[in-house]
Amino acid sequence: MLACGMRDDALTAALLEGNVAALARAVSIVENGRAGFEELLATLHPRLGRARRIGLTGPPGAGKSTMTERLVATFRIAGHRVAVVAVDPTSPFTGGALLGDRIRMEAVALDPGVYIRSMATRGSLGGLATATQEVCDVLDAAGFDRIIVETVGVGQSELDVARMADSTVLILVPESGDGIQTLKSGVIEAADLLVVNKADRPGAEKLRRELEMSLDLRAGRMSRHGSAHHGALRSGPAPQAATASGDTPWRPPVLLTTAATGEGIDTMVAAIEQHWTWLAESGTLERRRRSRLAQRTRDVVERAMHRWVWQESHADEMILARLDDVSAGKTSPYDVAAEVVASLKEGARV
Amino acid sequence: MLACGMRDDALTAALLEGNVAALARAVSIVENGRAGFEELLATLHPRLGRARRIGLTGPPGAGKSTMTERLVATFRIAGHRVAVVAVDPTSPFTGGALLGDRIRMEAVALDPGVYIRSMATRGSLGGLATATQEVCDVLDAAGFDRIIVETVGVGQSELDVARMADSTVLILVPESGDGIQTLKSGVIEAADLLVVNKADRPGAEKLRRELEMSLDLRAGRMSRHGSAHHGALRSGPAPQAATASGDTPWRPPVLLTTAATGEGIDTMVAAIEQHWTWLAESGTLERRRRSRLAQRTRDVVERAMHRWVWQESHADEMILARLDDVSAGKTSPYDVAAEVVASLKEGARV
Numbered sequence: 131m132l133a134c135g136m137r138d139d140a141l142t143a144a145l146l147e148g149n150v151a152a153l154a155r156a157v158s159i160v161e162n163g164r165a166g167f168e169e170l171l172a173t174l175h176p177r178l179g180r181a182r183r184i185g186l187t188g189p190p191g192a193g194k195s196t197m198t199e200r201l202v203a204t205f206r207i208a209g210h211r212v213a214v215v216a217v218d219p220t221s222p223f224t225g226g227a228l229l230g231d232r233i234r235m236e237a238v239a240l241d242p243g244v245y246i247r248s249m250a251t252r253g254s255l256g257g258l259a260t261a262t263q264e265v266c267d268v269l270d271a272a273g274f275d276r277i278i279v280e281t282v283g284v285g286q287s288e289l290d291v292a293r294m295a296d297s298t299v300l301i302l303v304p305e306s307g308d309g310i311q312t313l314k315s316g317v318i319e320a321a322d323l324l325v326v327n328k329a330d331r332p333g334a335e336k337l338r339r340e341l342e343m344s345l346d347l348r349a350g351r352m353s354r355h356g357s358a359h360h361g362a363l364r365s366g367p368a369p370q371a372a373t374a375s376g377d378t379p380w381r382p383p384v385l386l387t388t389a390a391t392g393e394g395i396d397t398m399v400a401a402i403e404q405h406w407t408w409l410a411e412s413g414t415l416e417r418r419r420r421s422r423l424a425q426r427t428r429d430v431v432e433r434a435m436h437r438w439v440w441q442e443s444h445a446d447e448m449i450l451a452r453l454d455d456v457s458a459g460k461t462s463p464y465d466v467a468a469e470v471v472a473s474l475k476e477g478a479r480v
Numbered sequence: 481m482l483a484c485g486m487r488d489d490a491l492t493a494a495l496l497e498g499n500v501a502a503l504a505r506a507v508s509i510v511e512n513g514r515a516g517f518e519e520l521l522a523t524l525h526p527r528l529g530r531a532r533r534i535g536l537t538g539p540p541g542a543g544k545s546t547m548t549e550r551l552v553a554t555f556r557i558a559g560h561r562v563a564v565v566a567v568d569p570t571s572p573f574t575g576g577a578l579l580g581d582r583i584r585m586e587a588v589a590l591d592p593g594v595y596i597r598s599m600a601t602r603g604s605l606g607g608l609a610t611a612t613q614e615v616c617d618v619l620d621a622a623g624f625d626r627i628i629v630e631t632v633g634v635g636q637s638e639l640d641v642a643r644m645a646d647s648t649v650l651i652l653v654p655e656s657g658d659g660i661q662t663l664k665s666g667v668i669e670a671a672d673l674l675v676v677n678k679a680d681r682p683g684a685e686k687l688r689r690e691l692e693m694s695l696d697l698r699a700g701r702m703s704r705h706g707s708a709h710h711g712a713l714r715s716g717p718a719p720q721a722a723t724a725s726g727d728t729p730w731r732p733p734v735l736l737t738t739a740a741t742g743e744g745i746d747t748m749v750a751a752i753e754q755h756w757t758w759l760a761e762s763g764t765l766e767r768r769r770r771s772r773l774a775q776r777t778r779d780v781v782e783r784a785m786h787r788w789v790w791q792e793s794h795a796d797e798m799i800l801a802r803l804d805d806v807s808a809g810k811t812s813p814y815d816v817a818a819e820v821v822a823s824l825k826e827g828a829r830v
Binding site for chain 1: 518519521522525526528769770773774776777778780781782784785786788789790795796799800802803806807809812813814815816817818820821824825
């Protein structure tokens with residue numbers, strides 16, 4: 131860590147004091163997985179839990195960036211320090227639009243109580259989702275009150291965001307089409323708030339009604355099955371004993387907004403705060419955070435094993451040494467892989 | 481394998497004879513990672529290499545499914561058996577459109593010389609990309625002459641497709657926007673053919689010119705750097721010694737098509753065949769296939785290690801046993817992960 135010009139404990143102290151340079155350095159160390167990043171995160175771990183993490187997800191064009199700007203402005207008026215982490219799993223076809231969004235956000239970035247970071251490290255060690263959560267930890271330790279994680283809505287990323295947020299907001303627009311279709315997709319299951327943005331366009335009210343109906347159907351299903359754990363994590367340990375006495379399940383509100391004009395934003399922020407209160411009072415916050423910690427530990431194990439196999443062992447040399455035979459059909463990738471795995475297990479104690 | 485009503489060697493024999501029921505069974509075993517699937521693939525390995533694998537990639541709405549139908553029809557007229565593997569990495573927001581595409585494809589599916597399979601197993605063991613390649617291997621062993629791998633263009637999947645195909649076709653449409661932007665994205669680097677589909681729409685000729693200019697720029701860059709390995713794999717061992725004597729680099733042709741009417745399809749198929757000839761004569765085919773085999777072996781090792789850690793070891797029990805302490809801030813996910821990894825290595829020989 132001497133190369134950074136600051137020792138770990140000095141960096142940690144400066145970060146906890148709110149030093150801006152220390153924050154930038156810590157985020158950079160963690161984002162890029164530089165030497166000592168896991169030690170830094172371990173040191174910060176006991177300081178976490180202050181920030182409320184809000185995930186914004188939805189299809190491209192739903193207005194997530196404009197919504198983020200509005201949320202930032204509203205949280206700032208309430209006196210909160212706000213961090214924004216924009217996650218771009220780099221769909222190669224959306225580069226242009228994203229760039230424009232980021233430039234627009236710069237207006238907000240001039241406020242020293244606001245920190246904005248884009249995460250787009252393709253193929254970072256252990257995956258973008260884990261790295262994003264680790265950057266959020268740094269921001270949490272640095273004293274931000276609200277962390278907004280915004281993702282471009284492609285592939286698996288919506289669900290990854292839901293896994294890392296305390297409150298997940300799904301933003302749809304009238305033209306994004308059939309609400310029932312969206313329900314089927316499983317994304318709604320992960321959402322704590324449903325927002326129909328661009329509500330001044332035709333079809334907004336229709337989409338709202340469809341979403342409410344979908345929620346009615348789900349509420350019926352859930353009461354039949356006795357489960358109230360919507361929005362729960364997909365993986366990780368099973369949720370603890372079902373609804374405690376007096377624990378009312380959360381029904382995601384369906385809200386209409388027009389982020390471009392600010393219409394409906396105050397109501398949305400109030401709903402996020404209500405969700406937070408429900409999370410805390412129902413014990414769901416504690417359960418979700420425990421699940422997240424278990425999952426984080428799994429992710430770190432996975433990353434360490436990956437590093438061991440591909441950077442510290444001779445696995446790849448073994449594979450390349452057998453490639454002629456595989457290519458000639460004398461053996462198969464499966465036989466060679468079995469040899470490599472046996473050798474890894476055999477040599478693990480050396 | 482007795483549960484399948486057929487022993488492995490009987491299944492393999494029936495598959496190699498072209499038995500349709502055996503094919504369906506083998507694909508299903510491999511797709512779902514059922515007991516014995518790696519043994520089956522190891523048995524098939526020496527029989528691979530007959531099929532030409534063609535990847536179709538591009539943004540949503542580029543007309544990939546219509547293009548696939550046209551390609552299938554053209555290959556059938558030439559007397560080839562054709563398999564289509566449609567990869568859907570399940571962007572939760574595109575479910576509806578895809579379904580429509582699949583139904584349309586059923587018309588082609590009535591032909592017994594055509595086999596169509598959708599791959600959408602979210603979170604399959606070891607990842608969708610590996611499972612897709614393994615299904616392609618089964619189809620190759622079963623005697624299909626052409627395998628078309630079509631992906632919905634989201635996230636990482638374009639590049640995954642390029643990694644598994646002999647020839648990768650990137651399909652763009654005039655409205656998909658700036659050709660230069662697309663070039664920057666790195667997708668073009670992975671493409672062997674560039675196709676401007678819906679060429680009857682405004683802007684097609686402009687996009688074609690932009691793409692040609694991009695290729696000119698790249699050709700200039702490449703000749704300066706002395707590299708002719710466009711379209712090479714992203715990971716895996718370094719390509720073998722640069723261009724052999726007399727080895728002309730491949731310049732991706734930029735073609736105009738209108739898949740809906742069939743305009744330009746014959747030219748496109750001819751270009752695919754020319755690319756194949758170049759692949760074989762330049763030695764690139766051999767290099768790509770070797771790289772793919774090395775990467776496959778790595779993927780299988782990765783899968784086996786994952787299985788070991790999460791299904792066969794006590795890693796998860798250890799994590800859950802320490803969760804109270806992690807939650808209370810007495811230890812961190814990083815410290816627990818280090819304990820788990822040490823224990824895995826320690827116990828590996830047991």
